[in-house]
Amino acid sequence: MKLIVTGGAGFIGSHLTKYLIKKGHNVSVIDSLRRGSFENLKEMEDKIDFQKIDILDYNAMKSVVKNTDGIFHQAALGSVPQSFKEPEEYRRVNAVGTENVLKLAKEFGFKVVYASSSSVYGNQNKFPIKEDAAKKPLNPYGQSKLEAEQFAEKYSKLGVKVIGLRYFNVFGIGQNPNYAGVIPKFIEQLIHHKPPIIYGDGNQLRNFTFVDDVVEANVLAFESKTEHAFINIATGVMTSVRQLAEIMINLSGLSIKPIYEKPREGDIEKSQADISLAKSLINWEPKTTLEEGLKKIFPKIEK
Numbered sequence: 001m002k003l004i005v006t007g008g009a010g011f012i013g014s015h016l017t018k019y020l021i022k023k024g025h026n027v028s029v030i031d032s033l034r035r036g037s038f039e040n041l042k043e044m045e046d047k048i049d050f051q052k053i054d055i056l057d058y059n060a061m062k063s064v065v066k067n068t069d070g071i072f073h074q075a076a077l078g079s080v081p082q083s084f085k086e087p088e089e090y091r092r093v094n095a096v097g098t099e100n101v102l103k104l105a106k107e108f109g110f111k112v113v114y115a116s117s118s119s120v121y122g123n124q125n126k127f128p129i130k131e132d133a134a135k136k137p138l139n140p141y142g143q144s145k146l147e148a149e150q151f152a153e154k155y156s157k158l159g160v161k162v163i164g165l166r167y168f169n170v171f172g173i174g175q176n177p178n179y180a181g182v183i184p185k186f187i188e189q190l191i192h193h194k195p196p197i198i199y200g201d202g203n204q205l206r207n208f209t210f211v212d213d214v215v216e217a218n219v220l221a222f223e224s225k226t227e228h229a230f231i232n233i234a235t236g237v238m239t240s241v242r243q244l245a246e247i248m249i250n251l252s253g254l255s256i257k258p259i260y261e262k263p264r265e266g267d268i269e270k271s272q273a274d275i276s277l278a279k280s281l282i283n284w285e286p287k288t289t290l291e292e293g294l295k296k297i298f299p300k301i302e303k
Contacts, residue, residue, distance in 0.1 A: 002026045004068050006055055006101065007075030008048075009036030011175045012115065012167075012214060016072055019215045021047050028064060030055065031075065040174055055097035058104075065104050072218055073101045073114035079178075080119070080141045080266050087140035094144035095151065102155040102162060113221045114152070116164035116230060117145040118207075118271055128274035131166070131230050139266030149230060156228035163221045163282075165214075168234035168273050172211030173297050182241060183208065183248075183294070190252045191301055200263035202242030205270040207234035210293035213286045220282040234273035235286045244290075251294060252301045 003020055007013040008029030013036065020027045021044055028049040029041065041048065053060045055075045065071065076094050077083070083090045098114060105112045119142030120135045137143045152162045169181055177184040186196040217233045239247075245258040278284045288296075 001069040002028070002067060004028045004030060004065060004071045006030045006071065006073045007036060007115075009033060009038055009040050010074060011040075011172070012170060012211060013072075013074035014040035014174060015172065015211050016074065016215045016218055017041065017048060018044060019219065023219075028068070030061070030064060035077065035176070055100055056092060058100050061100060061104060065110070066108060068108070068110050070111045070113070070222055071101055071105065072222070073098060073112055076115060078141065080139050081264060083139055083141035083144070084265060087143075090140050090144045091147065094141070095147035098148035099151040102151055102160055105160045105162065106155060106158055111161040111222060113163045113165065113218050114148070116149055116166045117142065118166050118168040118232070118234070118273065119268070120146045120149060120166065121268075121271075123269050127270065128236060128272045129232070130274045131232060131277055138268060141266075152228075152230075161227040163226060163228065164230040165217055165221060165233045166230060166273075167214060168207040168209050168232065168271060170209050170211055170214050171293060171297070182206075182244065186245060186248050187297075187299065190248060190254060190256075191299055193254060193256070193301075195256045196245045196248065196258045198241055198245060198258045198260050199267065200241075200260070202240060202245065202258070202260065204241045204267060205238040205272065206241065206244070207236060207271055207273050208239055208244070208290045208293070209234050209286060210288035210296075213288055216287075217278065217282065217284045220284045224282040226281045229277070229281055231278050231281060232273040232275050233278060233284070234275055235290070236273055236275045237290070238270075238272045239290055247291065247294065248298070251298050254301065
């Protein structure tokens with residue numbers, strides 16, 4: 001099949017690109033390289049068609065997607081703190097950029113599987129969180145992802161096959177600590193023999209989900225008969241940020257304790273996904289525990 005990965009030079013996108021190539025697909029990567037890095041694609045450079053295009057450039061996108069069988073839309077801005085500084089830019093890239101992909105899907109008739117986010121839920125009172133829970137994002141990033149979902153809903157009614165995967169706390173090899181979640185930031189501290197920094201009391205609860213499982217969810221969603229849905233992609237297992245720090249310090253072998261700083265604006269207190277819909281609609285369930293995933297990515301730390 002001829003497939004396109006937007007944001008394919010980014011963290012999740014590059015893992016997905018690698019997987020699709022291994023499966024024998026003809027893969028094009030669209031990336032502006034604003035956040036992604038071509039280094040993530042170096043080992044498959046001769047096996048992909050790379051297009052340096054911004055997803056906001058509709059005409060440039062149109063010239064590339066005409067004959068595709070489907071798009072895995074991973075391109076996005078993903079930093080919650082940064083989204084407070086650039087709310088309109090986050091809306092443009094994450095919402096309007098997604099609408100561009102959906103417009104093209106309507107015109108050319110291909111299926112879209114795209115990266116949504118657990119951030120659309122905000123703080124909830126009932127757990128685990130089902131997909132029909134109220135949407136109340138706490139930050140401009142989450143709001144931009146919710147607006148993208150509203151576009152997906154609109155275009156599905158116009159006949160576009162589109163599945164939004166609500167990722168929960170994805171981690172794995174190749175994450176940029178400047179834009180990513182807590183795990184690469186903790187690793188960055190530990191490899192320099194510095195204590196992990198926890199914002200708040202460390203009791204925030206998260207569902208840490210390994211990138212290989214996320215890649216598989218994308219492919220299963222694309223191959224499924226499901227034409228439109230929003231689906232939680234997570235382990236369903238809660239881990240506190242404090243527990244995470246303890247696990248990672250233990251893996252590092254260092255005698256060190258975390259540092260606590262004031263909470264960050266827009267952080268969710270508790271996150272736990274109900275993943276039954278993923279099982280029923282796309283036959284997906286996670287295979288990698290947090291500890292297994294951390295062992296795969298944890299660098300050797302010199303004492």
